[in-house]
Amino acid sequence: MKRRDLLKSALGISAGLVGMTALKPLYASADDMAFKAEPMFDVEPTKVTDRCYYFLATDPEPSPENKAFFNNPGFIITSEGVVVVDTGSSVQIGEMVIRQIKKVTDKPIITVINTHYHGDHFLGNHAFIEENPKIEIISHQATIDNIKNGGGEFWVGFMQRNSNNAISGTVITLPNKTVAGGETLKFGDTTLKIHQFAKAHTECDLIVEVVEDKTAFLGDVAMRRVANMADGSFPGTIETMKKAKALGCSNYILGHGPHDGPAICDDMQAFCENIYLNAVKYYDEGLSPFEMKPKIMDEPFMKNVASKWPGYDSTLGNFISLAVMEAEANMF
Numbered sequence: 001m002k003r004r005d006l007l008k009s010a011l012g013i014s015a016g017l018v019g020m021t022a023l024k025p026l027y028a029s030a031d032d033m034a035f036k037a038e039p040m041f042d043v044e045p046t047k048v049t050d051r052c053y054y055f056l057a058t059d060p061e062p063s064p065e066n067k068a069f070f071n072n073p074g075f076i077i078t079s080e081g082v083v084v085v086d087t088g089s090s091v092q093i094g095e096m097v098i099r100q101i102k103k104v105t106d107k108p109i110i111t112v113i114n115t116h117y118h119g120d121h122f123l124g125n126h127a128f129i130e131e132n133p134k135i136e137i138i139s140h141q142a143t144i145d146n147i148k149n150g151g152g153e154f155w156v157g158f159m160q161r162n163s164n165n166a167i168s169g170t171v172i173t174l175p176n177k178t179v180a181g182g183e184t185l186k187f188g189d190t191t192l193k194i195h196q197f198a199k200a201h202t203e204c205d206l207i208v209e210v211v212e213d214k215t216a217f218l219g220d221v222a223m224r225r226v227a228n229m230a231d232g233s234f235p236g237t238i239e240t241m242k243k244a245k246a247l248g249c250s251n252y253i254l255g256h257g258p259h260d261g262p263a264i265c266d267d268m269q270a271f272c273e274n275i276y277l278n279a280v281k282y283y284d285e286g287l288s289p290f291e292m293k294p295k296i297m298d299e300p301f302m303k304n305v306a307s308k309w310p311g312y313d314s315t316l317g318n319f320i321s322l323a324v325m326e327a328e329a330n331m332f
């Protein structure tokens with residue numbers, strides 16, 4: 001079976017059925033096994049609180065050297081079992097995450113939460129459903145829809161190209177349970193609140209608040225780098241940052257980069273305000289994105305803080321264009 005067909009057949013199966021049944025054809029013969037790239041190297045998890053850990057990825061982009069490991073899968077140890085937040089870019093990374101969790105706790109992995117539909121946050125699902133075919137994989141419905149409607153295939157291709165095929169063998173594995181934000185999930189001694197504040201990094205970002213530990217997993221709604229805003233919203237991110245800070249957490253664990261205190265919410269808010277509010281202002285004055293760029297770069301926050309973030313030089317122009325497009329769309 002060609003890889004494309006494999007993915008198509010995996011995608012054609014409804015969410016409830018994606019599991020061992022869906023995976024069996026992949027392992028039906030030795031030929032199929034040859035698809036699978038070698039295992040991911042081990043990354044030590046970072047402990048934030050007694051319950052909350054994450055795997056810090058140091059590179060901002062996928063590469064053959066990092067095997068497409070460039071975001072932070074996380075996990076929460078509850079008295080009932082382990083809840084994983086985002087699973088990495090491949091089955092190999094998912095397997096590594098499982099391996100490392102087993103070194104920290106003997107509790108079973110019972111639930112996975114995908115914060116959104118970008119490939120580095122859900123492609124590792126495959127490893128978890130292989131480990132436990134009954135595992136609950138939670139996301140927003142829009143995450144499932146996006147993965148099904150071409151997003152899944154796009155991300156497999158993206159990761160394969162950028163990692164020199166280090167994710168070979170990864171089968172797109174859909175979440176099988178949906179939340180919309182506002183839910184409270186109890187896992188024995190641990191309370192998880194699921195938040196979905198606004199269209200921020202995507203239209204369906206989930207924030208996972210671990211109430212007892214005053215810690216929130218933010219997915220990609222905040223980061224100290226200039227990355228992917230193509231699916232997002234500047235005003236929505238500003239609103240989300242205000243609400244994320246109002247949770248009053250001590251720790252915010254990010255999809256990319258080291259965890260932080262509430263200051264991360266301030267920084268991301270300031271970053272989006274500097275770009276968006278200036279884009280609106282200069283748009284009214286008739287400036288093009290190209291003409292706005294040096295003026296925005298001259299703002300103190302941009303000069304002193306954001307300019308040090310990875311991707312600033314290469315991506316800021318694109319961010320300003322996106323802000324102008326969003327400002328235009330909101331005007332008419």
Ligand SMILES: [Zn+2]
Pocket residue numbers: 116118201220228
């Ligand atoms: Zn993302």
